[in-house]
Each structure stands twice: as C-alpha cells, then as structure tokens.
Amino acid sequence: MGRLTTNLCGIEIDNPIIPASGTFGYGYEFAELYDINCLGTFSFKGTTKEPRFGNETPRIAETPSGMLNSVGLQNPGVEKVISEELPKLKKVFHKKVMANVSGFSEEEYVYTALKLDQEEAVGWIELNISCPNVHGGGMSFGTKAEDAAKVTAAVKKEIKKPLIVKLSPNVTDITEIAKACEGAGADAISLINTLMGMRFDLKTKKPILANVTGGLSGPAVFPVALRMVYQTANAVQIPVIGMGGISSAEDVLEMRLAGACAVEIGAANLTNPFICRDIIEELPIVMDKYGVEQWQKM
Amino acid sequence: MGRLTTNLCGIEIDNPIIPASGTFGYGYEFAELYDINCLGTFSFKGTTKEPRFGNETPRIAETPSGMLNSVGLQNPGVEKVISEELPKLKKVFHKKVMANVSGFSEEEYVYTALKLDQEEAVGWIELNISCPNVHGGGMSFGTKAEDAAKVTAAVKKEIKKPLIVKLSPNVTDITEIAKACEGAGADAISLINTLMGMRFDLKTKKPILANVTGGLSGPAVFPVALRMVYQTANAVQIPVIGMGGISSAEDVLEMRLAGACAVEIGAANLTNPFICRDIIEELPIVMDKYGVEQWQKM
C-alpha cells in the first residue's frame, strides 16, 4: 500500500486527490496536458437527465482570492454523457471515475443516477444537492435536512455503487444536513459546494453575472470549508471528502486534519491546469516535512 | 446637503463610511493617526453587561485575502464603557457614535442597550446577534428568526434611539431573519458579521485558534456580503447597512448597488489604519468616474 493510498467507500484509490465536478470536464482537456491517470479519481461534469445549456453569460466573475461561477449545470444530458463522453473519457482515464449527478426532482436524480450506476467506468455516484446556480432545484435539496434525506434515500435504494452526497455550505447547520444524509443511506459526504455570492459592474450598475448570483470558490472559501468539514467529520461516521479552495499540498493536509479522508480540488484546476498533478507530487514531500508517514493514518 | 450625506434612521451623517465594531476600539487609537471626525460615525467595540476577557489566544489567523478572529467580545463591561471609555471617546470624536451591544440572554441585551441608550454621545444601538465566537450566546440569537425577533422586540421596547440589528451570514436564508427583525421593530439591519471558519497549524496538527473556530472577514467574504445585502435589501423596507470585506471606494459603490444605504468597514482598518479616511477622500472621485452625483440617489 502506497503512503497516499486511500480507501474511498470500499474502492482503493492511489491517492486522495480528486478534481471536483465542473472544473475538470470529462477529463480529456486535461489529458492533453498531462497523464490524468496519476489522479486518485475525478468527478466529472454534473449530469442531468435532460441536456442543458445552463445560464446565460457572463457566467464568471473574479473576486479576491476566488471566483464566482453561474454555469448552471451545462451538460449534454445523461444519454449523451453515456454514449459520447464516457467512451472518450475511458480512452484517457483507466481508473474508476466519480459520476456527479444533478436534478430538478427526485425522479430526475434517481433516473440519472441509475443510468450512470450501470456504467462500468463509474466507481461512485456523487449526488449534487447543492448547486446554487439553478432555480427550483439543485441547492434547494441541500438546504433542508428532510429533502436531503428524501432524495438520498430514493437514489440509494436504486443504485449499487457507493453514494456520495455533496452538500451546500449555504446553511445554518451543516451537521444537521449531513446527519440526515447519513441516516438516509449515504456512503460518504463531500463538501463544500460553492458559497452564494455576487459582484456588480460599476459601469453598467448591474450584477456582473447574467444569473445575478453565482457560486464562490477558490482560496477565499478555504477557511469556511475547513470549518464545515471539521464539523461534519465530527458529526457523522461515514467518510467525508473535503473540498473548497484547496490550492496546495499544505491545504490538503489541513483538510486531512479537519477530518477529510480524501479531497476534491475545484477552482484551482481552472487557474493552474497542472495543479492536481503538482499536488500529488508535492504531497509526500510536505508529509515528510510535517512527519506524516501514511495519509490514512494521519 | 453634501453629495455623501446619508440619512441613517433619522440622523443625518456626513458620509456613509462607518468603521465596524471590533475593528476600531473606542476610536482613540485611530485618533492618534488621523482626525476621526471625518467619519460618518463609528460602531464601538461590542459591549456586554459584564466585563469579559474573551477567548484565549491565539485569536488571530491569516487566510487568503482575509483573516479569522476569535476575540470573543473582550470588553470592560457596560459600566466601565460608560464611565471610562465614552469620556475618552468624546474627547476625540464629536459626532454621534454607534453603540454595539452583545449579550448572552435577552435580559443582558436589554440591560446593556438601555444603559447605552441613555448616553448622549450614542446615536444608534447596534444589536450584535451574530458573534460567532462566543458559546451559548451571540450568534445563536441570529440564526433563528424567532429568537432574533424576540430579542429585537425586547430591546426595541426599552430604548429610544434607533435600533440596528447586526445579522450573521451563517444562515440558510438571511431574508427570513431580516424580515423577523423588521417585524419586531428593528429600524435598520446591518450585515454581514463574519463567516465561521478555521485553520490548522500543520506543525502542531491542531487548530490555530485557541477557540478552534473563528470569524472570517476581509476581501474574501466581499462577494458573499454583497449577495446577502442584495437579498436583504430586496426583502425589507428598513435601511440596510452593508459590510463584509469592503476595502476600497469601488467596493463601497458595489455595496450601494447591492442596496446598502451606508457601509461599515471592518478588517480593512486592521491592515490599513487609514483606510476609512482614504475611502472618504476617494469616494467622490470614484463617484465622478461612474457618473454618480449623490450617494443617496444612486
């Protein structure tokens, strides 16, 4: 067992570094830049039952040490993801991939998750109940414990693969939501999705984003992510995948100290496409520096 | 009327720039650096019924574009604030000051607010129901609409001066809390207090802050603050004072566009003690640049 080996819901991955959904496409843009098989796994672009263009542009705004996005779940729909994207993905990535699933109703979540659960390349289903950029769906499932539990249970009942539920930080008590998902059968929790934010354009006097608000990510949110991972890891028995602003091997170790068994890396992929490869290389060096032998035993 | 003049709950202030509580002491440290009478007003250090040392140190940690603090409402208690601090404050500041009040029970809030309400130097009472750094008090009042309304109503009933309620961003729905406070008689809302966060020390493998978690402030939180001010200003009829990461005259205008009638400036005072004076000087220049004649009519 390598010193970075991590057991993620019964599947052993080579290291705990996982590019987060929405920042890594289906992998092949990054495969042009480096061999992405060095990754533990990655979570592919959030998939819905129907194809979606997403929100109007502008969808991106810069913030201090971060960015806002309001992409709004652009994706070709689950049928095309399976028929067109997964074959291309499998050519460049030979490990199990994490399938990120979104929806606008319980039925849609179940439909999409079930389809992807049947794909051999898929190792885990990550249920995104926390997208802040779509109205009448996404995040609303992640801000009420009852709704979060209901959709978790409905999906869990149908699928065979491990179910990871991705939580929103835009809540009063993250532990309440996490415990509800655990109780409903989630095999792991991943968090944090983005914090809702906005920016204005002083020239036009209007919000920069066409969608008005967007999700804040990047180093700015890292302290909030650490706190919520810490709270969640202390509240549930299932594994917690930490994410939110991680940009360095040191950040990864802080997340581990907060209680994360693995980490997802999001916005940092967009500003430095090599960041996940670099972190995987640096992690053992930084672990040496701080006297950490094995990732899992830290 | 100057172009920066702002009416804050019936009291006209020369400009909308207000140093936030906890970052400006009782004013006299800053008065050594510049004439603080250029300010619209300022909100002095959060005051409780009893004297408090606050949390153990370390109380401060750096974050990307921000900082965490867990001071925990250190203050000499309301009697000494009135007998010792206010006389010193009045020597250096000749306008009405905003009295920031915290407590651990409804009775304490009422007691402290009433004492300060009777001080002539005090123009407004700012009720801090959002301190994330004290257990069993502070923020707990600000995360449940019912509790927020109850303490607001109790204080409002006793005091004569305008009541501003300062809200926590660590909630699922800020508008619900804001509306509850409005309904309970608040004359204005100020937000956001800090976002709960944490950092770890990789050498000791422990949280940096003795209090484990702390409040995140600084430019990192600015997009979240804008979003919550925007949501709140659209939800209530009473004035909204915007704060959270403001560091420049441009940021002040963004807050105005989000719906703030005035702004409080917090962490920026700590990294640049001259920032409020500088912003007051730059604001008319930036208003010219973006074609804004009058602050209040923007």
Next chain:
Amino acid sequence: MVLEGDCSQITSPGQFVNIHLPGFYLRRPISVCDLEGDQLTLIYKTVGKGTAYMAERKTGETLLLLTGLGNGYDLSCAGSKPLLVGGGAGVPPMYFLAKRLCAEGKTVHVIMGFNRQDEIFFEEEFKKLGCRVTVTTVDGSYGKKGFVTDALPENYSYVYTCGPEPMLKAVYKAVQTEGQFSFEERMGCGFGACMGCSCRTLTGYKRICKDGPVLRKEEILWED
C-alpha cells in the same frame, strides 16, 4: 508587451494566451499580436487593475502564461483578396493574421476602426507588411469618419474580423462573403474546462475559449 519563451503551442493567428498575474485569481486572456520565433508580442488596453498591473511590469520580469489557446483563424479559406476588419482591442490579432496572409502572397486589405485618433495604433506596421490599410474613427478625427462597415471595399474574397460584439454584428450584416469572426467573453479557465464562456451556435453549444474564439459566419447565432 514583448515576451520571450516557448511559444511552440501557438499555431494560428487568432489564438490567445492566458496570463497569470500575482494578486489576481483569474488569468487574463490576451490575443496574440505577433510571434517571431520565441518572441511574443501582446498589445492590450489598460482598463482595469489586471491590465494596470501588466503595464507596470519592467524589462526582465517573468510572467507565467498558458499559450496557444483557442482555435484561431483558418487561413485556408482566405482566397486571394482577404479583408481583415479589426475594431479597437480587436486590431492586434489582425496583425499576426495579416503577416501570415501576406507571407502567403495574398492581397490583404485591413480596415481598422477606432473611436478617436489618439486610440490608433499599428497603422504603419500593417502598411509595412504590404497591406492596404483603411482607418475609420467614429468622431472623424482621423481617416474615414464612421464605423468599419462604412469603409467596406467593393471586392474581397473572404472576411476575418475581431472586435466588440456590436461591430461583429454590423460586419456580419454588411459583408457579402463568408468569413470568420472572433468573439470575446468573460472566461474562467481559458482552456475548455469550466464552461464559463459557452455560447449557442447553429452547430451547437460552443466554448469561446476552446471551440472559439473564432466562429465561422455560417454557424453564428445572434442571441438578441
């Protein structure tokens, strides 16, 4: 700004580089104005804090950038008499394009549109390449008064254009031939990962940063 480094990823005019600036979270995409060996020329307008930071760089400093981004123009469609239309910040990529087309022996006509005389740049550089150059200014302070579309010639084989969206739209409506249009959008990553800069086209959704910034006239779908 002239930079030196490995530019082997830059294969076509119309591509851009994405520059990391310390203190700014997102990179700044700037189109390639000229490339000679490993020497890269970028021309940009100082509009915000990021470009102001760029303008303050001194000789000898190092910047990190991703190069060769975007599809760039397809030169094979040019025909014998291509027309290049650049507006303001859309002029620089026209220079790299004109240089390549001139090297192929094409008769290149460049129309450059500006607001005022004091904004004009690179007129002489285009002439030195052997291009026919027409300058328009909105206020008439130099060259032909009006918009680029007021200066379209009678005869051209193909159109390449880059500029603000209203100009692109006007050019789209005014030109008779096929052509390639380069678009701008706020980008996240600049290399196709984040879907931040998507647009609808007649041939499906495209990412301006990866499938663009150059779209062919026949696939453009104007949104409003």
Next chain:
Amino acid sequence: MVLEGDCSQITSPGQFVNIHLPGFYLRRPISVCDLEGDQLTLIYKTVGKGTAYMAERKTGETLLLLTGLGNGYDLSCAGSKPLLVGGGAGVPPMYFLAKRLCAEGKTVHVIMGFNRQDEIFFEEEFKKLGCRVTVTTVDGSYGKKGFVTDALPENYSYVYTCGPEPMLKAVYKAVQTEGQFSFEERMGCGFGACMGCSCRTLTGYKRICKDGPVLRKEEILWED
C-alpha cells in the same frame, strides 16, 4: 533587511514595525534591530511564506510599513550593569537596546541563546558595541552548552529579555532582579485596535501589540 524612510515614530528599543506584504492579508510584525537616522535594520528568520517573500526582496524595492509600534523597553530602570538575554529571534531587539545602553555608559552583559552554532548571528556586533557577550547553544556546538539560564552571571542590576515564551519563563524564575520581558503573540492589527493579542497580567488585561510587547516582571501572570 535594511530599510530607509521616516522612522521618527520609533522611540524605544523593543518596539516593532508591521510590514505590509503584497499577497498577504495581515502585516508581519518585526522587532527593530537597529536604527541609525532614517536607516532601519530588521533581522528575521524565514519561517513561512511571508518571511520567504521578504527574503526575496531586492535592493531598491519599496515596502509599506507602520513603525514605532508597541511600548518598547524603559531604559531608565537599567541601573549600571544591565543584563540582556535574547533567545533566537529575540536577539535582534537586544542589539538596539544594547546600543542605547552602551551609549549611556552602562556596563552591558548580553546572553544570547541558540539551538545550534549555525543559527548564531550578531555576536561580533554586540562585542563591537563594548558588551560582554555570552553565547549558549542547546547542543553545545558553540559557547556554553545549555540554555541562557545556565549562563546567568552573578552580578547585574536589571534584566531585559526577549525570546520564546519557555525561555522567558525560565529567565523569570532564574533572575534575582526586576526586569522587562518582551512577549510574542499572533497579532491582527499591531496597533491596539482588534484585541487579537490580549493577555492577562497582574495589572489587568494588556494588548501585546500596544500595551506590550514589553511587560514588567512584576506584572507578568503566567497562564499555565
């Protein structure tokens, strides 16, 4: 690091400056090691990203700093034979203090404690001032083996000290005279506004940055 600028706010040894570093939100407090006119010398150890950034600065660059922060040492208590005890990063402020005390004609004895020989600095500089200098190293690789408290002399009029808290505590217990102790704490503002660096003392709550960093021996309250 040597800086030039208006240092008129610096009135006492033991005070510190707070340095703004681009890309870091909080300033870095560094104690004054020497001051000659408007020339300020700071000595710091590269421990994190902030100090690494400082170490990369080149001659001619400008840094923004707040000067003259903290109370500093009160020299009037020194007596004729003051003892100065500095440990590691606590040595630099001792230099400025020794210089002032020597200028007043005092017989200054400096004890400097380090972990290893390769950490030692400024031994010669103190000697040039005319101080008697004792160096201790924990591993015995230079000078006297052990801690600063293993090298206390018989006879001294007063103690001034700066160093890590365990050393301060050991000195507190070991010395016979009164003295002044300089403390460290994570600071927010550095000028008394944020209450980030408060401590309890026998004379009430103090802010290390404003009411300190120097506390008198008689007011110190050890917390554990």
